[in-house]
Amino acid sequence: MQTQPHPGRILETATAFWASKALLTAVELDLFSVLGDAGMTAEELGARLALHPRGTYDFFDALVALGFLDREGDGPEGRYRNTLDTRTFLDRNSPAWIGGLPEMFNARLFGFWNHLGTALKTGQPQSEVRTHGKPIFEELYASESKLGQFLEAMTGAQAANFAALAEKFDFSAYQTVSDIGGALALLSRVIAARHPHLRFTSFDLPPVAPHAQRHIDAAGLGARIQVVSGDFFADPLPPADVITMGNILHDWNLEKKKLLIAKAYAALPEGGAFIVIENLIDDARRENAFGLLMSLNMLIEFGDAFDYTGADFRAWCSEAGFRRFDILPLEGPASAAIAWK
Numbered sequence: 001m002q003t004q005p006h007p008g009r010i011l012e013t014a015t016a017f018w019a020s021k022a023l024l025t026a027v028e029l030d031l032f033s034v035l036g037d038a039g040m041t042a043e044e045l046g047a048r049l050a051l052h053p054r055g056t057y058d059f060f061d062a063l064v065a066l067g068f069l070d071r072e073g074d075g076p077e078g079r080y081r082n083t084l085d086t087r088t089f090l091d092r093n094s095p096a097w098i099g100g101l102p103e104m105f106n107a108r109l110f111g112f113w114n115h116l117g118t119a120l121k122t123g124q125p126q127s128e129v130r131t132h133g134k135p136i137f138e139e140l141y142a143s144e145s146k147l148g149q150f151l152e153a154m155t156g157a158q159a160a161n162f163a164a165l166a167e168k169f170d171f172s173a174y175q176t177v178s179d180i181g182g183a184l185a186l187l188s189r190v191i192a193a194r195h196p197h198l199r200f201t202s203f204d205l206p207p208v209a210p211h212a213q214r215h216i217d218a219a220g221l222g223a224r225i226q227v228v229s230g231d232f233f234a235d236p237l238p239p240a241d242v243i244t245m246g247n248i249l250h251d252w253n254l255e256k257k258k259l260l261i262a263k264a265y266a267a268l269p270e271g272g273a274f275i276v277i278e279n280l281i282d283d284a285r286r287e288n289a290f291g292l293l294m295s296l297n298m299l300i301e302f303g304d305a306f307d308y309t310g311a312d313f314r315a316w317c318s319e320a321g322f323r324r325f326d327i328l329p330l331e332g333p334a335s336a337a338i339a340w341k
């Protein structure tokens with residue numbers, strides 16, 4: 001129990017945007033891809049990134065201090081290198097690249113979060129909807145480059161969670177999986193690789209289909225993963241033994257959440273499983289800071305959308321007719337919540 005006041009945590013959080021923006025800017029400049037496997041002096045790296053000399057040492061050394069670069073030697077002779085993490089996840093030539101996510105944070109959310117106070121006072125979204133008046137997906141999907149950026153970002157957010165789900169959930173009793181809002185069919189690709197007996201449908205809006213198909217073909221999984229286009233509010237969901245929704249329910253208000261849960265119930269056979277993969281908030285709403293901040297992010301993005309607890313999921317699914325429930329912790333703040341019909 002703390003007895004003396006200390007300002008450290010207040011100041012650390014108050015300035016957390018400095019560290020955040022330094023990392024996001026490094027991604028924006030593609031610093032980690034430029035470095036690749038090489039070691040470069042500050043002068044060499046600064047020249048490759050076309051930076052003014054004033055900031056180079058401060059910028060690169062701050063990234064060293066934050067743990068996002070290594071440096072051999074000091075001063076002008078010092079050579080900067082990627083860390084194991086940045087080489088794996090932020091060098092765009094790596095197969096495990098997740099840079100789409102920080103790119104999206106930088107290009108969209110960093111600016112939108114400037115308007116958190118307005119969002120809290122008005123309950124209104126502060127994303128593209130505020131400036132353009134268009135629904136978020138329409139806005140994103142109107143531009144080929146924003147669509148690509150958004151889909152890659154989703155991939156970065158969920159890859160480790162889908163791998164954990166493939167390990168932790170017992171898929172042996174099931175034959176078919178429909179992933180609703182499947183984006184680039186990542187869930188299908190990851191679980192298909194781990195469980196060869198399963199067949200998948202990845203369901204999403206029509207503009208997403210060619211992007212998903214390209215990734216499926218590249219993975220050689222075309223015979224086991226079918227891409228189906230549709231609107232999950234207007235169309236029935238493709239029936240399957242397991243229905244999955246990764247970060248789908250949190251995009252919508254309560255009425256639409258319940259509609260999607262009812263549609264999942266309708267698409268499942270008796271004994272079928274409905275699995276959501278989200279940053280589930282702990283039931284007491286005290287611990288999962290990431291999940292709670294994600295819910296504020298949904299306010300910024302959509303207005304009435306919100307993240308939820310395992311108890312909320314259970315209550316809504318019970319109302320829809322589901323009978324048995326479980327929660328599997330996945331990576332970090334994410335969990336899978338499961339309801340059986």
Ligand SMILES: C[S@@+](CC[C@H](N)C(=O)[O-])C[C@H]1O[C@@H](n2cnc3c(N)ncnc32)[C@H](O)[C@@H]1O
Pocket residue numbers: 137154155157158180181182183184203204205208230231232233245246247248251
């Ligand atoms: C937040 S992303 C989640 C993507 C992926 N499931 C994951 O876990 O990373 C939401 C997805 O829902 C899709 N989506 C949004 N509205 C939709 C609709 N009305 N019908 C079908 N898919 C929709 C989007 O295209 C996007 O791929």
